Amino acid sequence: MIIVPIKENEPIDKALKKFKKKFERTGVVRELRRRQSFEKPSVERRQEIIHARYLEELRRDGTL
Numbered sequence: 001m002i003i004v005p006i007k008e009n010e011p012i013d014k015a016l017k018k019f020k021k022k023f024e025r026t027g028v029v030r031e032l033r034r035r036q037s038f039e040k041p042s043v044e045r046r047q048e049i050i051h052a053r054y055l056e057e058l059r060r061d062g063t064l
Contacts, residue, residue, distance in 0.1 A: 002026070 002022050006015045023029075039047075 002019065004015055004019045004022060
């Protein structure tokens with residue numbers, strides 16, 4: 001459960017912004033989207049390898 005302490009006379013917009021930020025940090029939405037579509041382990045691994053190659057290329061070029 002997310003608890004957002006609200007100060008006296010604090011605008012509701014500011015409290016809502018704090019709530020959204022805390023909710024985003026929990027990663028609930030990210031996890032939900034990840035679970036919505038199943039990806040085979042072999043495909044997942046292939047994507048990791050492609051991403052690692054991309055990062056290595058950036059490091060080699062001095063961009064990262």
